[in-house]
Amino acid sequence: MQPDVLLHLIEPAEWREALRAGVVRPPSPAAAGFVHLSTPEQVHLPAQALFPGRRDLALLVVDPARLPDPVRFEPGRPEDPAGMLFPHLYGPLPVSAVVAVVPYRPPAPVRLPAPGDAGARARAFFTSLPVRRAVGVGDVPGGVAVLDPDHVRSHDNNRLLFTEPVDAATVAAAADEVGGNAGWPHRAVLLAWAGASPVAAELRGRGWDVEELVLMSRASGPPPTGDAARVETVAQEQVHEFWARSWRENLAHLGADLERTVADLVGREHLNDRVVAVTDLVVREGDRVVASAQLRVDGATAAVDSVLTDPGHRGRGHGDALLARALELASDAGCDLVVLEAAGDDWPQHWYARRGFEQVGSMWGADRES
Template sequence: MSDVLLHLATTTEWRHHLATGAVVPSVAEFVHLSTPDQVTLPANRLFAGRTDLNLLVLDPSRIGVEVRFEPGVPTDPASMRFPHAYGPVPVSAVLAVVPYRGAGGFGPPVLPGVDPAGRQAAFEPSLVRRTATGEVPVTGGVAVRTDPVPASHKHNRLLLDGDTDAVTVAADAERSGTGRATLFGDRHACTAAALTGAGWRVRELVGMTGPAGGTCGRTEVVDVEALRPTWDAEWRRHGVDDADVAQLTDRLLLEERVLDLRALALRVDGEVVASAVLRIDGATADLDGVEVGAAHRGRGHGDALLADARAIAAGAGCDLVTLTAAADDHPRSWYGRRGFVEANRLWDAGRT
C-alpha cells in the first residue's frame, strides 16, 4: 500500500465531511481512493474544468475500515487496481488538504510531507487558497485574491514555496495588485533579505507544532460574532482603520465555509479576558490570534486558553496543533516552553 492514499473532494464536499466527521460511501458501497500515481485519471474523468477540487491526503493506518485494491472503470489500464475503502473514512485520517487545480487538465500532484513540519507548512496556504475568490500562477507559487475582504493581507498576497527571486517577487506582486508576499521555507532567506534591501517591510516568522490532548477547562467555543467587539477593539488598538476593521472578522466567516473554525473565549465574571481562533482541518488544528486582554495578563489565562485549545483539538480528532509566531517576539519562546517545537521558517513581506 502507498505511504498515503488520496480522495478527491470539492471544497463544499470537504466542509460537509468535516461537519459529519467522516467521508462516507456515496453511490458505490465504498469510498473511492487513489494512490498518488493514479489520481490524475479520476480527476480528469470526473472533475475536468473544476477550480474547487482538493486532494485529501490520507494516512492508510488511520482509515479504520477494509481497503481493497480493485479494478476501476473499463477504460482504465487493465493492470491498474484502485484502493476502495469499505466503510466511512474518519476525517481524522486526513493529514492534509491540498488544493488541486486543473486548468488545461490535472497533472501529477505535488504533495506536502506528512510529518509535523510538512503538515504545518501546508496548512495556511491550503486554507487561503480554498477561501480565495481567485488565484493565478506566478513564479514559485500562486497569487490569491479574496474580493470580499481586500483589507486582509492574509487573503490577498503571493504564496511562494518554489524558486523565485526578489525582482520577480516584486514584479509579480505589482502585476497581481496584491503588494504582498509570503515566502515559505529556508530556501527563501536570501530572497527575503533582498526584499528588505529593496525597501520592503519583511517579517521573519517560525512555524511551530505541538501535540493535541488534555482536558478542557473553562474555555468556551462561541459564535464568531460574539467576539467581534473584542477583536475590533484589539485591531483598533493596533492602528487598523475603522473602514478595514470589520473585514478582519468577516474573513473568519469566509474561512468557516471551508473548514471547521472554532472561536474560543475565556471569561472571568462574564468578561472575555482571552480569545483565540482554532481551525480544524482533518487531523490538524491551527491555533491563531491568541490574545489576553492587557488588564488581565500575568494571571495564567494564556496558559488556560492554550491548554483548552489543545484539548478541543484532540476532541475533534486532531493529533497535531500548529501555529505561527514572529521570530523576534516573546510568544515564540512562550510556546516553546509549553512543548511547541519550531518546524519551519517563513517570511511575510509587503511594500512599505
Template sequence: MTTPPVLVHLVEPAAWRAALTEGALRPPSLADAGFVHLSAPEHVHRPAGRLFPGRRDLVLLVVDPARLEAPVRWEPGTAEDPPDLRFPHLYGPLPTSAVVAVVPWRPPVPPVLPAPDDAFGRAQALQTSLQVRRAAEVRDVPGGVAVADPRFSHSRDDNTVVLTTQVDAATVARTTAAVAAELDWPVAAAALRWPGAGPVAAELAADGWEATELVVMAREAAPLPGGDAAEVVDQRALHALWDRSWRRGLPPLPELDEVVAQLIGREHRTGTVVAVHDVAVRAAGRPVAAGQLRVDGATAAVEAMMTEPAARGRGHADAVLARLVSLAAGAGCDLVVLEADAEDWPRHWYACRGFRVVGSVWEVVATR
C-alpha cells in the same frame, strides 16, 4: 500490492467541509458500490479526468493508510484504465482523522503532498489551502498563486501572493507588483512558504522590502489540563474584543474604522471552509482572552490568541490554549500548529507549552 506512504481522494470542498462536521467522509460510492475510491498519487489524474473534467476548484485529501480502520483492497478501475492498473478501495467511510493534509487541486500544477510525519509540510498545506479555498479569486503565478477578495481589501491574508515553490527575489518582486497593480491592492505583499526561503527574503529586504520571519511551531494534539476556565463561544461574542485588539495594533489612519470592520467581517468565512472553534475566558461577563482553533482533518492550527492588557498575568491565555489543544485532540487531530513572529516574545511562551519550531516562512511587503 505495496501501499504507498499516502493515498489521495479528490472531493468538492463543500463535501469535505460537511465531513469535518460528521467526522467522516461518506461519498455516494460508499452506498452505491460499498467503498470509497482512493488513488495512488500518480494515478489520481485518471478519476479526476473522468469525474471532474476541467475542474480546478477541488481539493485533494492526503490520506495516511496507517490510520484507516476499514479494509483497503486494490481492485481494477474502469474499462478505460489499463488492465493491470489497480486502485485502492476503502470499504468503509473515510475518517477525517486519517486525512493529514488537504491540498488544492489545480492541474496542471502538481500538488505538494506532505508526508504524515512532516509537521512543517502539513502546517503549510493547512495555511495555503485555507487561503485558496476561502478566496474570491485565485490566479496562478510563478511558484504559487495569488489570492484576492476585494470585499476585504485591507486584509493582507486575503489579498496576497502565496508562493510554495522556490522562485528568485526578482520573480517575487515582479509578480507581486504586477498582481497588486492589476487588482488595486493597498500594498503589494507576498508569503514565501517554501522551506529555506530566508535568503530570498533577505535579498528583498536589502532592496527595501519589509520582511518578517514567522516561525512555524507544532506540538502533539494531546489533551492539556487547565482549560476549564475557557469556554467555546459564538464567534460574534468576540467581535468587541477583536475590535479593541486590532485597533491597538494599527496606526491612527483616517480609514481605521473601515480597516477594523474588514478584519472582523472576513472572519466568518473561515468556518465555511474548515471547522472553527472560538474559545474565550470571561471576566465580569465579557471575553477578556480568546483564541481560535481551525481543524482540517488531522491537523489543527491555533490562531488569534489575544488577552486584554488589563487581564494579563492571570493565566487566561494558558486556559485558552489548553482548551484549544484539547479540542484538537477531541476532534481526532494528532498535530497542532501555529505561526509566531520570530522576533517577538510569544514564540518563547509557546515553546514553554510544548510547541517546537519545525521551520520558518516569510512575509514580505513592498515599501515603495
C-alpha cells in the same frame, strides 16, 4: 506494497460537511460499497474522468495506517490503463485519517506531506487554507495569488503565495502586476518554500517589510498548565468587539484608514469556517471578553490562532487556559498534530515552546505599500 499516502478528491463543501460528520461519505458507498481512493501517480485519472477542467477541488492526503476498514486494490473504469488497480476503501473514510488537505490545481505541482512529517503538514495547512477560502485565485510563477475584494485591506486574504522557489525580482514583479490590476492598497507575499530566507533578505533590501513566520507543532493533548474550565465556546460574533479593540490598539498608526481596515479584518474571519471547522474560545471577566483564541480543525491537523489577551488582564493565566481548551478540543476531534505560526522576532514563540511546541520550519511574509 502499500503507498505511504492515498488520495481522495472532494468538493470543498463536501469536505466541510465531512468535518461536521466525522467521516467522508461520498455517493459511492451506497452504490458500490467503497470509497474511491487513488495513489499519487493515479489521481489525475479520476480528476479527468469525474471533474474535467476543475481547479477548485480539495485533495485529501490519507494515511492508510489510520483506516479502520480494509483497502483493496481493484480495477477502475474500462478506459483506465490496462492492468491498473485502484485502492477502494470498504467503509467510510474517517476525517482523522486525513493528514493534510491541499488544493488541486492541475497542472501545478502538488506537495504531499508524509503523515509523520510535522513540518510539511504545518506548511501544507498554512498554504492551503488561504487558497481554499479565497474568493478568487490566479496563477503566478511559483505559486498563486489569492484575492478577496470584499476585504481588500486584509493582507492575508489579498497576497501572493509562493510555494516553489523564485527570485526576488519575480516576486516583486508579480506582486506589482496582480496588486495593480486588483487595486490593492498594498503588496503582500508569502514565501513558503523551505530555504526562502535569501529571497526574503533581498526583498528587505528592496524596501519591503519582511517577517519570519516560525512554524511550530506539538502533539494534541493537554499542556502542562492551564485551567480549561474557565474557557467558553462562543459564536464568533461574540468575539468581534474584542478583536476590534485589539486591532485598533495595534493599528493606530493607520490614522484615517483605521476603521476600514479593522472592519475588513473582523469581516474576513467567517471565511475560515467555510472550509475548515472553526471553534472560537473566550475568557470573560464579568460580562466582558478579555481573552480569545481560535481552533481550526482540518482532518487530523489542527491550528491554534489568534491567542489574545487584553493588556490590562495579562498575567492571570488566560492564555494558558485558552491553549489548554484548544488542545483538548483538538484531541477530541481526532487530531494528532496541532500547529501554529509565531513571529520569529517576538516573545510568543518562546511562550509556546515552554508549553510543548517545537519549531518545525519557517516561512517569510513580506509587504509594502503600493
